[in-house]
Amino acid sequence: MTPRVPDRTLCTDLPAAEPGSTVRLQGWVHRRRELAQLTFLVVRDRTGLAQVVVRGEADVPPEETPVEVVGTATANPQAPGGIEVTEPTIRALSDDADTPPVELWRPTLNASLPTMLDHAAVTWRHPLQRAKWELAAASLKGFRTTLDAGGFTEVCSPKLVESATESGANVFTVDYFGRPAYLAQSPQFYKQVLVGVFERVYEVAPVFRAEPHDTVRHLAEYVSLDVELGFIEDHREVIACLRDVVAGMVAAVHEHAAPAVERLGLDVPVVPEEIPLLHFREALAIAGAPEDEPDLAPAHERALGEWAKAEHGSDFLVVEGYPTANRAFYSHPEPEDPHWSRSFDLIFRGVELVSGAQRLHRYDDYVRTLEERGYPYAPYASYVEAFRRGIPPHGGFAIGLERFVGRLTESPNIREVTLFPRDLHRLAP
Amino acid sequence: MTPRVPDRTLCTDLPAAEPGSTVRLQGWVHRRRELAQLTFLVVRDRTGLAQVVVRGEADVPPEETPVEVVGTATANPQAPGGIEVTEPTIRALSDDADTPPVELWRPTLNASLPTMLDHAAVTWRHPLQRAKWELAAASLKGFRTTLDAGGFTEVCSPKLVESATESGANVFTVDYFGRPAYLAQSPQFYKQVLVGVFERVYEVAPVFRAEPHDTVRHLAEYVSLDVELGFIEDHREVIACLRDVVAGMVAAVHEHAAPAVERLGLDVPVVPEEIPLLHFREALAIAGAPEDEPDLAPAHERALGEWAKAEHGSDFLVVEGYPTANRAFYSHPEPEDPHWSRSFDLIFRGVELVSGAQRLHRYDDYVRTLEERGYPYAPYASYVEAFRRGIPPHGGFAIGLERFVGRLTESPNIREVTLFPRDLHRLAP
Numbered sequence: 001m002t003p004r005v006p007d008r009t010l011c012t013d014l015p016a017a018e019p020g021s022t023v024r025l026q027g028w029v030h031r032r033r034e035l036a037q038l039t040f041l042v043v044r045d046r047t048g049l050a051q052v053v054v055r056g057e058a059d060v061p062p063e064e065t066p067v068e069v070v071g072t073a074t075a076n077p078q079a080p081g082g083i084e085v086t087e088p089t090i091r092a093l094s095d096d097a098d099t100p101p102v103e104l105w106r107p108t109l110n111a112s113l114p115t116m117l118d119h120a121a122v123t124w125r126h127p128l129q130r131a132k133w134e135l136a137a138a139s140l141k142g143f144r145t146t147l148d149a150g151g152f153t154e155v156c157s158p159k160l161v162e163s164a165t166e167s168g169a170n171v172f173t174v175d176y177f178g179r180p181a182y183l184a185q186s187p188q189f190y191k192q193v194l195v196g197v198f199e200r201v202y203e204v205a206p207v208f209r210a211e212p213h214d215t216v217r218h219l220a221e222y223v224s225l226d227v228e229l230g231f232i233e234d235h236r237e238v239i240a241c242l243r244d245v246v247a248g249m250v251a252a253v254h255e256h257a258a259p260a261v262e263r264l265g266l267d268v269p270v271v272p273e274e275i276p277l278l279h280f281r282e283a284l285a286i287a288g289a290p291e292d293e294p295d296l297a298p299a300h301e302r303a304l305g306e307w308a309k310a311e312h313g314s315d316f317l318v319v320e321g322y323p324t325a326n327r328a329f330y331s332h333p334e335p336e337d338p339h340w341s342r343s344f345d346l347i348f349r350g351v352e353l354v355s356g357a358q359r360l361h362r363y364d365d366y367v368r369t370l371e372e373r374g375y376p377y378a379p380y381a382s383y384v385e386a387f388r389r390g391i392p393p394h395g396g397f398a399i400g401l402e403r404f405v406g407r408l409t410e411s412p413n414i415r416e417v418t419l420f421p422r423d424l425h426r427l428a429p
Numbered sequence: 430m431t432p433r434v435p436d437r438t439l440c441t442d443l444p445a446a447e448p449g450s451t452v453r454l455q456g457w458v459h460r461r462r463e464l465a466q467l468t469f470l471v472v473r474d475r476t477g478l479a480q481v482v483v484r485g486e487a488d489v490p491p492e493e494t495p496v497e498v499v500g501t502a503t504a505n506p507q508a509p510g511g512i513e514v515t516e517p518t519i520r521a522l523s524d525d526a527d528t529p530p531v532e533l534w535r536p537t538l539n540a541s542l543p544t545m546l547d548h549a550a551v552t553w554r555h556p557l558q559r560a561k562w563e564l565a566a567a568s569l570k571g572f573r574t575t576l577d578a579g580g581f582t583e584v585c586s587p588k589l590v591e592s593a594t595e596s597g598a599n600v601f602t603v604d605y606f607g608r609p610a611y612l613a614q615s616p617q618f619y620k621q622v623l624v625g626v627f628e629r630v631y632e633v634a635p636v637f638r639a640e641p642h643d644t645v646r647h648l649a650e651y652v653s654l655d656v657e658l659g660f661i662e663d664h665r666e667v668i669a670c671l672r673d674v675v676a677g678m679v680a681a682v683h684e685h686a687a688p689a690v691e692r693l694g695l696d697v698p699v700v701p702e703e704i705p706l707l708h709f710r711e712a713l714a715i716a717g718a719p720e721d722e723p724d725l726a727p728a729h730e731r732a733l734g735e736w737a738k739a740e741h742g743s744d745f746l747v748v749e750g751y752p753t754a755n756r757a758f759y760s761h762p763e764p765e766d767p768h769w770s771r772s773f774d775l776i777f778r779g780v781e782l783v784s785g786a787q788r789l790h791r792y793d794d795y796v797r798t799l800e801e802r803g804y805p806y807a808p809y810a811s812y813v814e815a816f817r818r819g820i821p822p823h824g825g826f827a828i829g830l831e832r833f834v835g836r837l838t839e840s841p842n843i844r845e846v847t848l849f850p851r852d853l854h855r856l857a858p
Contacts, residue, residue, distance in 0.1 A: 008660070026660045028625075028819055046580065046628040066660070066821035093660070095791050097819030121622035121815050130626055137583040144573075148685075151475065154566040156652045156830070158849045159588070159635050160601075162857040172589075174612065175602045176649075177639065181856055183603065190849065193550035193858075196457075197559055199475040205635065206588050210606065220605075223585045231437070231455045231495070231522070256577075362524050382858055386550050390457055390526030392495035401585070420587045420619065427610055428591040429622075429811055 006070070012047035012259075015081030017073035023085060025050055025069040026093070028125070031105035032060045041090070042105065043069055044127070048259075051076075051084040060090060063105065064097035064122070102126075113415060120420055120429055131260035132417050135253055136405045138260075140204060142252025143225050143399070146245050152227070153198040157190035159183055159206065163379045170210045172220075183208035186398060188330070191228035192359060193386045195394045200229045204401075212424065216413040217298075217351065219402065220422040228396030235332070235342035235358040238395035239277070239318055242346060242354060246316065247271040249404065264409060269315035269349070276312040278304070280321045280340065294326040296345070296352075305350025320344040329369050332358040332395070342395070348407045356397025363387040435499070441476035441688075444510030446502035452514060454479055454498040455522070457554070460534035461489045470519070471534065472498055473556070477688075480505075480513040489519060492534065493526035493551070531555075542844060549849055549858055560689035561846050564682055565834045567689075569633060571681025572654050572828070575674050581656070582627040586619030588612055588635065592808050599639045601649075612637035615827060617759070620657035621788060622815045624823045629658045633830075641853065645842040646727075646780065648831065649851040657825030664761070664771040664787040667824035668706070668747055671775060671783060675745065676700040678833065693838060698744035698778070705741040707733070709750045709769065723755040725774070725781075734779025749773040758798050761787040761824070771824070777836045785826025792816040 009023040017023050027045035039058035043050045052069050053076075054060065061067060071088030101119045102111040104126050109116065116123040124130055144154065164171040164182045172183040186207050194201045207224040229241060250271050253261060261268055278286065284293050286307050287300035296304070296319065308317035324333045324341040331341040343357035360366055366384040370377055377384070405417040415421040420429055438452040446452050456474035468487035472479045481498050482505075483489065490496060500517030530548045531540040533555050538545065545552040553559055573583065593600040593611045601612040615636050623630045636653040658670060679700050682690060690697055707715065713722050715736050716729035725733070725748065737746035753762045753770040761771040772786035789795055795813040799806055806813070834846040844850040849858060 026821070046582075064819040066819050068660075093790075093821045094816075094819060095793065098817045100818070121625055122818050124626045133582065133584065133627070136585070140583055141573075141577070144570075148570070153475075153562065154569055155562065155848060156565070156635070158650055158851050160637070160650050160851050160856065173604045176856060177641070177853055179856075194848075196550055197553045198562070204633075206585070208589070212606070221587055221589050231497075361522075364524065386858075387523075388527045389529070389551050390493040390495050390523060392455070392522045419584060419623070422587050422589050424606055427589065427605060427608075429815075 010047040011043060011045045011050040014050045014073065014085070015083050017083055019073055019075045019083065021073050022070065023073045025052070025085065027067065029061055029063050029065050029067055029097075032063055034058070034060075041069070041088075043067065044125075046130075048127075049080060051079045052088050052090075053084055053086050054088060054090070055086075058090075061092045062096050062099065064100050064125075065095075066093040066097075067091060068093055113413060117415060117421060117426065118429070124419065127263055131257075131263045132405055132409055132411075133419060134257045134260035135264075135266075135408055136401060136417070138252045138255070138257035139249045139401065139404055139408075140225075141256055142249035143204070143245055144202070145252065146248030147200075147202045147227065150200065150241070150244070152200040152202050152229070155190070155194055155198065155201045155203050156205065157184070157187040157194075157203060159208070161189075162382070170212070172208050172210050185209055186224060187226050188328075189383045189386075191226050191396060192330070192391065192394065193389075195228050195230040196386075196389060196391050199231060199392075202227045214424050216415075217403065217406075218423070219414060219418060220424070222403075222418070223401035225399040225401055225404075226396065227398070228394060230392040230394040232358065232393050232395050234393075235320065235344060235356070235395050238356050238358060238397060239275070239320070239344055242318075242356060242397050243271065243273075243275050245399070246346070246348075246354075253408070266409065268408070271316060272312070272314050275316045275318050275346070276308050276314050277318040277320060280319055280323065283319045294323055298351070301347050301352055302350040305347055308347070315349050317347045318344050319347065327357065329373055329375065330357075330359045330366070332360055344397075346397075348404070349410065351403065351407055353403050353407060354397050354399045356395065358393065358395035361387060361391045361393050439476045440472065440474045440479040443479045443502065443514070444512050446512055448502055448504045448512065450502050451499065452502045454481070454500075454514065456496065458490055458492050458494050458496055458526075461492055463487070463489075470498070470517075472496065473554075475559075477556075478509060480508045481517050481519075482513055482515050483517060483519070484515075490521045491525050491528065493529050493554075494524075495522040495526075496520060497522055542842060546844060546850060546855065547858070553848065556692055560686075560692045561834055561838055561840075562848060563686045563689035564693075564695075564837055565830060565846070567681045567684070567686035568678045568830065568833055568837075569654075570685055571678035572633070572674060573631070574681065575677030576629075576631045576656065579629065579670070579673070581629040581631050581658070584619070584623055584627070584630045584632050585634065586613070586616040586623070586632060588637070590618075591811070599641070601637050601639050614638055615653060616655050617757075618812045618815075620655050620825060621759075621820065621823065622818075624657050624659040625815075625818060625820050628660060628821075631656045643853050645844075646832065646835075647852070648843060648847060649853070651832075651847070652830035654828040654830055654833075655825065656827070657823060659821040659823040661787065661822050661824055663822075664749065664773060664785070664824050667785055667787060667826060668704070668749070668773055671747075671785060671826050672700065672702075672704050674828070675775070675777075675783075682837070695838065697837070700745060701741070701743050704745045704747050704775070705737050705743050706747040706749060709748055709752065712748045723752055727780070730776050730781055731779040734776055737776070744778050746776045747773050748776065756786065758802055758804065759786075759788045759795070761789055773826075775826075777833070778839065780832065780836055782832050782836060783826050783828045785824065787822065787824035790816060790820045790822050
């Protein structure tokens with residue numbers, strides 16, 4: 001028995017439809033173009049576009065209205081994929097859509113970033129925009145798959161916390177049943193103590209930074225891909241893990257987001273077996289910075305990115321051994337020369353993508369470090385006392401999802417790759 | 430060349446070690462038992478336990494200290510798995526651990542829930558406790574795998590929002606650069622508008638409820654598994670999707686968390702091809718509730734759970750058609766009889782696990798519903814106006830991760846399956 005209603009055909013599958021067969025499309029009116037004798041309708045669904053031809057009188061709803069089209073698959077060498085739909089019955093699936101603030105049917109969107117963000121729910125429908133989050137979703141898959149294969153356990157740590165362990169500044173305060181709580185700036189404490197439970201953990205979750213500056217690379221809320229692993233020798237094992245994770249993310253982009261890569265004409269990076277690695281001192285020299293510089297500035301990172309490309313043909317570069325005094329207090333110093341830490345950053349196309357380190361794992365080292373830095377013990381007590389419970393040598397890192405996609409797509413502003421960015425000025429939509 | 434340091438052997442792999450070969454274990458001192466002539470050391474790692482025998486003088490660090498043990502794999506029918514480690518060299522990997530607040534080496538933990546939660550970073554190391562989050566991690570994998578295969582896109586929506594769309598009550602307020610913001614009670618708005626972009630979306634993320642009540646099944650922060658799909662005929666398609674998702678989660682528990690299932694002696698439910706389904710009216714009758722009851726109370730859900738088990742041998746039951754007036758304003762009424770809604774709950778072993786519905790998709794329906802309910806338009810404006818942009822018929826659901834694991838393990842209190850629960854009284858650790 002032939003079903004009365006044929007199964008839905010996705011736009012991407014239309015070229016494979018038997019000419020003469022009845023097909024059913026669902027999607028949005030991407031473009032409506034009325035000529036004297038016929039109307040061209042382009043339908044857009046999550047997979048692509050399809051051309052529908054209406055002869056004579058046509059009652060095609062306005063652009064962006066969701067529709068169902070039942071018609072005949074018809075060969076036409078001029079149609080995309082060689083098949084179009086003719087003799088259609090078009091049914092609107094909602095009321096007529098308002099005219100979009102930008103013309104979504106154009107090959108590229110011609111609108112300012114604020115306009116795009118104000119109308120995110122519509123502008124991100126554009127195939128070139130949607131592609132960015134297809135890359136993000138594929139990257140997440142690759143992140144998890146790689147770590148799952150490595151014996152890691154996914155965990156979910158709370159975002160409402162009692163004290164701000166990362167640093168006092170840049171933290172959002174919440175009214176928690178009449179007392180103050182804070183939004184976690186990272187799952188740092190939780191992932192470290194969970195090494196004691198699971199040895200190897202990861203988490204994908206939002207983190208919150210009350211960034212008072214408006215820059216192209218900071219957000220007040222972003223998605224952090226956090227990893228922590230125990231029983232390591234030193235931070236080099238953490239770097240090796242990071243290399244595999246980033247390689248897994250890139251492989252997943254190829255595997256699961258190939259249409260997005262093609263649509264955007266992306267130059268997907270190759271992750272070398274061994275990512276080029278420099279000590280912080282060497283990095284300063286290459287970047288032409290004074291040797292007493294305490295950190296790498298964005299301009300240095302750009303210079304280092306160019307160096308890695310020119311010298312090693314690599315889009316990635318690891319810098320290790322940042323000055324201990326300039327890293328988080330839980331960073332492990334290099335035992336032979338504690339001026340330098342067992343920390344590292346991964347620079348991807350000239351921008352810091354990842355920060356990581358071996359961490360302190362002994363209670364006494366925490367106490368001494370807090371003292372040396374002149375930090376009060378009390379706010380850190382519950383964090384630090386966890387290290388009296390037997391935590392092995394461990395380390396980890398955090399990848400900013402938006403930064404990863406931003407560098408992948410070479411987007412100048414991180415807001416271009418954030419569905420609904422949050423910053424000093426923006427809290428909606 | 431034989432490496433000087435053999436690769437690490439995980440406890441679970443020790444029984445496969447060649448007797449006489451050198452093995453290297455890493456883990457925690459699970460149990461230290463000193464007899465006259467020898468000391469038994471049980472090492473615990475993320476995979477299990479291994480027995481180490483030390484003859485004569487033994488310098489074994491206290492329980493919960495992380496150690497590395499290098500020794501000889503030796504057959505001993507009395508050892509777990511038939512292989513133990515003898516002639517060991519034991520190296521502490523951190524300072525001696527403090528005595529744990531509970532004896533982790535006992536087969537089950539003998540401690541009150543508050544004690545366990547206060548010392549979560551230690552108590553969750555117990556193999557029976559750790560197992561719960563192995564179930565959670567496997568469930569998340571099954572959730573995502575099923576939806577990935579169905580053409581869904583994973584999205585990340587913001588948790589800092591401008592207004593509380595779910596309901597004014599039970600929302601946490603954040604100081605957002607000097608103005609108020611709120612913590613998202615659900616990604617409801619975002620997942621609905623993102624149907625306009627991706628057709629089918631899912632998100633795994635924390636949600637926040639300022640629950641003023643202390644119950645065994647509510648938390649102030651929990652992990653919500655959100656799904657929304659467009660181009661549906663009605664809520665039955667959403668229920669069919671939910672069935673596949675839950676079946677995928679259960680399958681993943683078998684596939685990825687078999688050791689946890691075994692350790693806990695779990696009775697893993699079977700998800701029927703068609704989950705038994707009742708209309709709300711029938712459900713009331715079966716639960717023995719008055720027919721004008723507006724909702725199902727926990728006692729009704731328990732009775733219905735028993736009914737589903739007795740009548741259908743099913744741990745799952747769907748109740749559809751809750752009274753429209755009693756569901757969220759965005760629920761789609763049954764067109765033939767708008768007193769009832771196209772909403773549903775999934776009851777798992779007598780507890781509501783999932784709420785879902787077909788949603789309103791037409792702007793005019795939203796405006797009318799807000800009016801009918803006497804809700805002001807302004808706070809909902811940005812939400813409702815998105816429906817002028819062409820959103821197809823759609824629906825979705827949300828699964829509480831902790832509730833799922835709680836029912837799977839038949840835990841009386843949801844805090845038993847939450848790593849670091851947050852409630853009226855608890856904000857740490």
